[in-house]
Amino acid sequence: xxxxxxxxxxxxxxxxxxxxxxxxxxxxxxxxxxxxxxxxxxxxxxxxxxxxxxxxxxxxxxxxxxxxxxxxxxxxxxxxxxxxxxxxxxxxxxxxxxxxxxxxxxxxxxxxxxxxxxxxxxxxxxxxxxxxxxxxxxxxxxxxxxxxxxxxxxxxxxxxxxxxxxxxxxxxxxxxxxxxxxxxxxxxxxxxxxxxxxxxxxxxxxxxxxxxxxxxxxxxxxxxxxxxxxxxxxxxxxxxxxxxxxxxxxxxxxxxxxxxxxxxxxxxxxxxxxxxxxxxxxxxxxxxxxxxxxxxxxxxxxxxxxxxxxxxxxxxxxxxxxxxxxxxxxxxxxxxxxxxxxxxxxxxxxxxxxxxxxxxxxxxxxxxxxxxxxxxxxxxxxxxxxxxxxxxxxxxxxxxxxxxxxxxxxxxxxxxxxxxxxxxxxxxxxxxxxxxxxxxxxxxxxxxxxxxxxxxxxxxxxxxxxxxxxxxxxxxxxxxxxxxxxxxxxxxxxxxxxxxxxxxxxxxxxxxxxxxxxxxxxxxxxxxxxxxxxxx
Amino acid sequence: xxxxxxxxxxxxxxxxxxxxxxxxxxxxxxxxxxxxxxxxxxxxxxxxxxxxxxxxxxxxxxxxxxxxxxxxxxxxxxxxxxxxxxxxxxxxxxxxxxxxxxxxxxxxxxxxxxxxxxxxxxxxxxxxxxxxxxxxxxxxxxxxxxxxxxxxxxxxxxxxxxxxxxxxxxxxxxxxxxxxxxxxxxxxxxxxxxxxxxxxxxxxxxxxxxxxxxxxxxxxxxxxxxxxxxxxxxxxxxxxxxxxxxxxxxxxxxxxxxxxxxxxxxxxxxxxxxxxxxxxxxxxxxxxxxxxxxxxxxxxxxxxxxx
Numbered sequence: 098x099x100x101x102x103x104x105x106x107x108x109x110x111x112x113x114x115x116x117x118x119x120x121x122x123x124x125x126x127x128x129x130x131x132x133x134x135x136x137x138x139x140x141x142x143x144x145x146x147x148x149x150x151x152x153x154x155x156x157x158x159x160x161x162x163x164x165x166x167x168x169x170x171x172x173x174x175x176x177x178x179x180x181x182x183x184x185x186x187x188x189x190x191x192x193x194x195x196x197x198x199x200x201x202x203x204x205x206x207x208x209x210x211x212x213x214x215x216x217x218x219x220x221x222x223x224x225x226x227x228x229x230x231x232x233x234x235x236x237x238x239x240x241x242x243x244x245x246x247x248x249x250x251x252x253x254x255x256x257x258x259x260x261x262x263x264x265x266x267x268x269x270x271x272x273x274x275x276x277x278x279x280x281x282x283x284x285x286x287x288x289x290x291x292x293x294x295x296x297x298x299x300x301x302x303x304x305x306x307x308x309x310x311x312x313x314x315x316x317x318x319x320x321x322x323x324x325x326x327x328x329x330x331x332x333x334x335x336x337x338x339x340x341x342x343x344x345x346x347x348x349x350x351x352x353x354x355x356x357x358x359x360x361x362x363x364x365x366x367x368x369x370x371x372x373x374x375x376x377x378x379x380x381x382x383x384x385x386x387x388x389x390x391x392x393x394x395x396x397x398x399x400x401x402x403x404x405x406x407x408x409x410x411x412x413x414x415x416x417x418x419x420x421x422x423x424x425x426x427x428x429x430x431x432x433x434x435x436x437x438x439x440x441x442x443x444x445x446x447x448x449x450x451x452x453x454x455x456x457x458x459x460x461x462x463x464x465x466x467x468x469x470x471x472x473x474x475x476x477x478x479x480x481x482x483x484x485x486x487x488x489x490x491x492x493x494x495x496x497x498x499x500x501x502x503x504x505x506x507x508x509x510x511x512x513x514x515x516x517x518x519x520x521x522x523x524x525x526x527x528x529x530x531x532x533x534x535x536x537x538x539x540x541x542x543x544x545x546x547x548x549x550x551x552x553x554x555x556x557x558x559x560x561x562x563x564x565x566x567x568x569x570x571x572x573x574x575x576x577x578x579x580x581x582x583x584x585x586x587x588x589x590x591x592x593x594x595x596x597x598x599x600x601x602x603x604x605x606x607x608x609x610x611x612x613x614x615x616x617x618x619x620x621x622x623x624x625x626x627x628x629x630x631x632x633x
Numbered sequence: 634x635x636x637x638x639x640x641x642x643x644x645x646x647x648x649x650x651x652x653x654x655x656x657x658x659x660x661x662x663x664x665x666x667x668x669x670x671x672x673x674x675x676x677x678x679x680x681x682x683x684x685x686x687x688x689x690x691x692x693x694x695x696x697x698x699x700x701x702x703x704x705x706x707x708x709x710x711x712x713x714x715x716x717x718x719x720x721x722x723x724x725x726x727x728x729x730x731x732x733x734x735x736x737x738x739x740x741x742x743x744x745x746x747x748x749x750x751x752x753x754x755x756x757x758x759x760x761x762x763x764x765x766x767x768x769x770x771x772x773x774x775x776x777x778x779x780x781x782x783x784x785x786x787x788x789x790x791x792x793x794x795x796x797x798x799x800x801x802x803x804x805x806x807x808x809x810x811x812x813x814x815x816x817x818x819x820x821x822x823x824x825x826x827x828x829x830x831x832x833x834x835x836x837x838x839x840x841x842x843x844x845x846x847x848x849x850x851x852x853x854x855x856x857x858x859x860x861x862x863x864x865x866x867x868x869x870x871x872x873x874x875x876x877x878x879x880x881x882x883x884x885x886x887x888x889x890x891x892x893x894x895x896x897x898x899x900x901x902x903x904x905x906x907x908x909x910x911x912x913x914x915x916x917x918x919x920x921x922x923x924x925x926x927x928x929x930x931x932x933x934x935x936x937x938x939x940x
Binding site for chain 1: 796797798799819821822823846847851852853854886888889890891892893894895896897898899900903905908909910918919920921922923925926927928929930932933934935936937938939940
C-alpha cells in the first residue's frame with residue numbers, strides 16, 4: 098500500500114494496541130501463532146471485532162462478531178466511513194495534512210446509511226455504528242485481513258475500502274496503528290518482494306520504469322521486456338485462446354487449486370508443453386511433459402523467506418533431499434545454461450547478495466546480519482540500518498516529505514455468481530487449523546483432529562433439505578457438481594455453506610468455484626459461489 | 634491515552650549475591666539477577682516464556698530478613714537484598730525437593746543441567762544416599778490411602794497414554810510443575826484443554842472429564858511437549874525411537890529454519906537423526922513464537938520424509 102506491497106505493522110504492536118479488527122480473517126486457525134500475539138493484546142485490554150460470514154473460532158474470541166453476508170465488505174466499510182464522518186469522528190488534522198481526495202470520498206460513501214448497509218450486509222446498523230465509533234475513537238487500532246477480503250472479483254477495491262478507513266481515522270503510520278494483511282504462505286510476501294509479479298522487478302521496482310529496468314539490464318547483461326507481463330488469471334486466458342502454448346510451473350498445483358478447476362484442467366491439457374518443478378508429483382505434475390524434482394525449500398536448501406511483518410529470515414538445510422531432487426537455483430541455472438546463457442554457479446548467499454545490490458530495500462540485509470538479528474524487516478537500506486518496525490511514519494512528519502496519500506472511493510458490486518431460486522445457497526471456502534491448501538504438504542502427517550472434507554451447513558438448513566449428518570449430498574454450481582458428506586455446523590446461518598480446499602482428491606471443491614477474477618490483482622472469487630444442495 | 638513501546642531506561646538496583654555486590658535492572662527477579670551475575674540456579678517449573686507459578690521450589694534461595702526461603706524465579710529484587718544461593722539451608726531444601734520428586738516420579742529424562750544439580754546436591758550429603766525405595770512398595774503404600782478412591786494417583790507408575798500418532802503422555806514422569814497447563818492456557822495457546830485435576834495424591838494433569846486427548850479440546854499444537862521438563866510429554870517419534878533403543882542424541886543435529894506453512898514466519902528448530910526429522914521445537918527467544926508453535930509447524934514436517 099502507498100507504493101510498498103507489505104503490511105504496515107509488526108506482530109508485537111497488536112499486543113499493546115487498543116482495538117483489533119479481524120476482517121475476513123480466521124487467524125485463530127489460519128495464522129495460529131499470530132493469534133498468540135493477538136490474544137496477548139486482548140489480555141492487555143484490547144477490544145476485538147471480527148467481521149466474517151461464519152462464526153469462526155476467531156469470532157468466538159471477539160467482543161463483537163459482525164456476521165456479514167459474503168461479498169458485502171465494501172458496503173460495510175463505506176457505511177463505517179459514513180458513520181464516522183457524520184458523527185464528527187474523522188481525523189480532520191490527519192486528513193488535511195496527509196491525504197487528498199477526501200471530499201469526493203465523503204460524497205461516495207454518503208449513500209451508505211446504517212439502514213441501507215444493514216439491508217445489504219445483514220449486519221445490524223447498531224453493530225456497524227459501534228464498530229465505526231470504536232475504530233474512530235481508539236488511540237491505536239490494528240486492521241487485519243486475509244483472504245476473506247482478497248479472494249473476491251473486486252479484491253483490490255475491498256483492500257482500498259479498508260485503507261480508506263485507516264486514512265479517515267489516522268490509524269496508519271504510527272506504532273500500534275496499522276493495516277495488516279496476513280500472508281497465507283510462508284513466502285508469498287517474499288515472492289512479491291523478489292519481483293514474482295508481472296509488473297515489478299525485485300524490491301517493488303516498476304518494470305516499465307526505464308531507469309530502474311536499466312539497472313537490472315546492466316547487471317544481468319540482457320534486455321528485459323519493457324512491458325508488464327500477465328498475472329495468473331490473464332495467463333490462463335492467454336492459454337485458453339492459444340497465445341501461450343507452454344507453461345513452466347514451480348511449486349504450485351493449479352490443477353487442483355484454481356477456481357473452476359475443470360476449465361483449468363482443460364486449458365492445461367491443451368498446452369503444447371508443460372513443465373512442473375515441484376517436491377511432489379502433484380496432480381499438475383501428472384499432466385506435465387517434463388517434471389523437475391526439486392528440494393523442499395524450507396528444510397533441504399539454504400535461502401531466505403519473508404513473513405507477514407516484512408521480516409526476512411534465513412531458511413537452512415537440515416536434510417539431504419531424496420533421489421535426484423535438486424535445489425531450485427541449480428535447476429534454473431542449469432536450464433539457463435542449456436538455453437545458451439552463461440550463468441555462473443551461484444550459492445544462495447551469492448544470489449542474495451546480487452539481489453541486495455539491486456533492491457535498495459534489502460541493501461542492508463547481509464546473511465551475517467540476518468543471523469545476528471534473527472531476521473530484519475524491510476526496508477533496510479544499509480548495514481547500519483536496524484530495519485523498519487512499522488511503515489509510513491512519514492505520513493505524520495511536518496512538512497510532509499512526499500505527496501499526500503489519496504483516498505480511493507470504491508463502489509460496492511455484489512459477487513459475480515448470483516444467488517437465484519435454482520442456486521439459493523452461498524458457498525464460501527477456507528482453511529482448517531491442521532491442514533493447508535491442496536494438502537500436498539499437510540496431507541503427509543496424521544492429524545488426530547482432521548476431518549476429510551465435507552459440506553458444512555446450518556443444522557436447520559440440513560434438516561430442511563431432508564439431510565442427515567454424514568449423508569452424502571450433491572452440491573452443484575453453475576459449473577459442476579460434486580457429491581460430499583454433509584456436516585452440520587451451528588456456527589453457520591441458513592443460506593451459508595462452507596467447505597475447505599484441503600482434500601481435492603476426495604472433495605474437489607474447485608469444480609464448483611467461479612473463476613471470476615479481480616482485474617487489478619488477478620485473484621479469483623473463491624469466497625463466493627452460488628450452489629444448490631440436493632439429496633442423492 | 635496513547636501507548637508507546639519505548640520504556641524509560643530501567644534503573645539499576647544494587648544487591649548482594651553470595652557475598653558479591655552486583656547490580657541488576659529494577660523489576661528483575663532474583664533468578665534473572667543471579668543469571669546476569671553468572672550464578673546459574675536449578676529450575677524445574679520455570680521457563681522464560683511462561684509465567685512463574687512457584688510449584689517446584691527447587692530454585693529457592695535464602696534472603697536475609699526473610700523467615701522462609703524464597704523462590705528465585707518469581708521474587709523481584711529489592712535494593713540491598715542479601716541473597717544466599719548456596720547456604721546449608723538452601724542446599725538442604727533443594728536436595729529434599731529433588732529427593733521427594735525422585736522418590737515418587739521417574740526423573741530419568743530430565744535435562745543435563747537438572748541432572749548435574751541433582752548429583753551435586755546428592756554428593757553434598759552422601760550419608761542419606763540409601764533413601765530410595767523400590768517402586769512397587771510405593772504404589773502399595775499409596776493405595777492404602779485410597780481405599781475408597783480406587784483411582785491411582787498420577788504421580789506413580791502407570792501405563793503410558795498413546796492415543797494418537799503425534800504424542801504420548803507418560804504421567805509416571807510428571808512432577809506436576811504446571812508448565813504444560815500454562816502453555817496450553819493463558820501463556821500461549823489459550824486452548825485450556827488440560828488442567829490439574831483431583832486433590833492431594835490424586836492431583837494429576839488431565840483433560841476435561843478425563844477423556845482421551847483426541848476427544849478433548851486439544852488442538853495438538855504440542856506446546857505442552859515443548860515446555861515439559863521431564864519427558865512426561867513427548868513426540869511419538871522420539872518415544873518410538875527410545876523404545877527401539879535408537880534414540881541417539883550424539884548423532885543428532887539441530888537446524889533452525891522457517892516453517893513452510895502460513896506467512897507468520899515461525900522459526901523451527903529441526904532435530905534430525907539419520908536424515909529424518911525426529912523432533913521440532915522453536916527458540917524460546919524468537920520474537921515471533923516465544924518458543925510456541927501450531928500443529929502444522931510442530932508436526933507437519935512428515936511430507937519431506939515420505940520419500
